[in-house]
Amino acid sequence: MEIYKADVVIVGGGGAGLRAAIAVAESDPSLKIALVSKVYPMRSHTVAAEGGAAGVKRPDDSFDYHFHDTVGGGDWLCEQDVVEYFVKQAPVELTQLEHWGCPWSRTADGHVNVRPFGGMKIQRTWFAADKSGFHILHTLFQTSIKYPSIKRFDEYFVVDLLEDEGRCQGVVAIEMATGEFTMIEGKSVILATGGAGRVFRESTLGGIVTGDGMALAFRHGVALRDMEFVQYHPTCMPITGLLFTEACRGEGGYLVNKDGYRYLQDYGLGPLQDKPKNKYMELGPRDRLSQAFWYEQQKGRTIEHPVMGSVVHLDLRHLGEAYLRERLPLIYEMAETFMGIDPAKEPIPVRAGVHYTMGGVRVAGNCESSLPGLFAIGECASVGIHGANRLGSNSLTELLVFGKVAGDEAVKKAQSLPPGNSATLLKQAQAAEQRVLALKTKTGGTERVATIRKEMVKSMEDGCGIFRVAETMQANCDKLAELRERFKNINLDDKTSVWNTDWLSAIELDYQLDVAQAMAHSAINRTESRGAHQRLDGPDGAYKVRDDVNFLKHSDAFYVPGSAPRITYGDVKITKSPPEVRVYGAAGEKADQERKASHV
Amino acid sequence: MAPPVKRQTRKGKHPMSEQKIIEIEVLRYKPESDQAPHSEVYKVPFTDDMSVLQGVQYIKDNFDGSLTFRWSCRMAICGSCGMMINGIPKLSCESFLRDYYPNRITIEALANFPIEKDLVVDLSGFIEKLEAIQPYIIPKEPRTLEQGEYIQTPEQFSQYIQFTSCINCTLCYAACPQVGLNPDFIGPAAMALLHRYNMDSRDGGQAQRMELVASEEGVYNCSAVGYCSEVCPKHVDPGNAVNVNKINAAKDYFLRFLSPKGGAQ
């Protein structure tokens, strides 16, 4: 086995991982950084983010507004002290990115421009046309090349964490090009492996978004927090799940049902607005919009299509071709190539699809998990800013803010800790190697990776949808347990070493099953409705509403080998925003005013 | 800012459901058992909304799990899924099976790169080239974060924005015969990225990057074939970046005799 001794190991080359790597390299150039990623960094799924990144920019905005939007948007399940830090750092980090060359869209006088986004009181979303994630990722990747202390392990697939003396001390990875194993030692390990949305069927996520880091930490006894909260995005392409960014609505797009009626006015988001108005109508939060879609479907007011299923229309026609080409060029092209639709002439059929995992590896405000030396950042982490529902454009900023925090913390660790015991670590790494190799070489199984995966995503979609009831959730839990069993009987078509993606996808499937179980069990145990977790059941429909008495709590899922995860609950940190009724549109504005009045 | 889309859109609009069968011929290569690549043909049922990538995924999921290819985003932005489709470098996620039916479609790993396995090529050379061009802002006038953002007028912005759209898909390398003939040639996408930084008003690194531009691996390997720009899915026009830098490098070459410091060594 190859051995590499680093000071800081970062797993994941997306926005979060790259930002952390740069933070370490800048604050102590003498530290050796290993940046490990199963794809070349610029392929990471951050690349797909379209809309933009939130950070206070305009004089009429304030940190306080951003704070309240975030906490309210998260249905009060946010760690408020962390949110306070986050909103203050946001503009600093976004400016830093500008200095590194990110081509943010500008106003005519040459300043960075901001656009409105759902659930935000004042527009504060920094954007680079509708390729914000792409530009952020490429800027970070290219900037990272400047630092010689960052050693990249591109197309290395991490299969286990190494733990000794009660702290995390490295990782084991497969070099995909050879199929051979490498042990990478480090005094701290930062997980930045992204989300897990691929446990669902119709999703906006790339094939690599399989929850690896979550499962890695989970198996080492770290809690996965708030896993039941899975965000459905209201405007996705049917079948493929590809995303039409919220910026479509931020720029003034309408959502209409089969009668051409802007149905959102019926769901507490009205009254009707002609121009985009923050927190009204189409600029309501995602959970509400996806739920409205579901209700429209129940009422038979969606458009039924033989192949695409139930859809509503995203109407951009009134914005005109020139404006669309300037502000939403990617969306324009996607509609043209993938659907054969000219969005300046026709409305785009859309439906809700899985988009984001609010939960993840539980970490404190300094991004460290309960396993010392193990950090988590980005979508794989739950640092506490998204609560029960993430606001669009907060997560790209999260990558930067907490990437920097974790990098700085990892530097402190690396500077103060002695090197680990290589011999012990190597033994562990070799055991991991044997375990993972066995999956490839074993014969006689009858199950295919693709079959189990297909059944898993179907079951998750049924059991953890926009609206949930105990019955299907239980069926989902049972199904996942069954699939866990069947996974043991898997057989690979490819038993070679070089670039064996059959093998890697089996390992991913193993991760996915763990993460899916954490989601399913967290969901069934939360007998209330909050943010993205909406139930329709309970005695007299008791679970349809928020229950702050019993569930103003984070859920923690713990790994139990060979069995369903154990779910426990932890407190939510509240500093200055006690839970209120979560309202938008005119009602929201009124509540805002009342709050202001009571504060003076 | 986006240049007009040349791509064809479908007349028949929404995907229809009837299933048809298309033959997909894939160039396979298993380094551990094959001496050289060989073709295999698969019969794949498809619907009109299916991309070539989905066709290949279908083969992997249903016929042969050992078929190997890169992919991720499915939306033409991550740059992983490039293949030669009927001899033309394309992103397989935004090419559609219906456009080839009823003919057989042939798929091969991107040209001009060594094949690692099946449709996966060795990109390490390309990555080294990207790293070599110093693809980061070398500040012209350093600025602190407290001073806020740099101001960039629409004119300044329009100078470089087009060259920022490169997704590193390497289709242009597969399209450029000079890359095939001389693998050391720095190539179109890397030059486009270099040009992107040179043209950015925040950057002052043009002179530092000249050494590479003007070197034997640099721009003069290009003979203006132009196919790189033709196949670029993001309208980056990398060929223009290469050719404009021939002019820059020539200026530098002759002017270095005049100026005391000169350009590159």
Added chain:
Amino acid sequence: MKTRKRSNAPIFWGLFGAGGMLAALFGPMLVFITGVAIPLGLLLPAGTMSYPKMLAFAQNFIGKGFIFVIISLFLWHAAHRIFHSLHEIGIHAGFGAKLLTYGIALIGTVVSAVVLLRVGF
């Protein structure tokens, strides 16, 4: 960082470009005049290219320059392209290929310069 060797291509590339431009602007008409119209007696007055006229042209500064530039740059343009094409069809850029292409262009340049100097001013 790797040290890189500076390419000398700008010289050849510059000559190639200049020649290509001239050929594109004047090539077709020149061919037509010298190779078609005059020999066939079309269009232009008889004696357009008579000895005295041509000699005078070659003795005139502008005429001299024009002839020199056309012949030599056309040759350099062609040499550069042919050199690349040889490489492209698999005859690799060795000394032989250079001699055959740039060598001929150089000889042509020298010869035309000598003749033009010798016809006097």
Added chain:
Amino acid sequence: MSKRRPYVRPMGGWWKKNPFYVEYMVHESTALFVAAYAITLLVGLVRLGQGEAAWNGWLEAMKSPLSIVAHLAFLVAIAYHAFTWFKLFPLTMPPIIVNGKKLEPEVVVGSGWTAAVLAALALLGIVWRIAA
């Protein structure tokens, strides 16, 4: 020991594989005609230097049917060279920005062709004037 064994495909005959490349090779091969024509002119120049008889001999040779046919071929090839030379301008030249917008490729190419036609006519005119 790594089991990698990257396979490098041969380049032989690459230019036959795609119509785009074939066209490239065709326009590159116009160089042969440019060279041949330049050599014809060079021979003429040498003859001119050798005196009137030599020059007239060259003029005579230019009248041979073989020469006429050859020059017609030069004409076609070099005209094609001119056509493609300007067609490549959007690729080979820095973009021209007018009022903050890049000049459309069609405009650039069109201007090139126009310039070529004007240059040819000017040349013809000058020759005419000198001759007359």
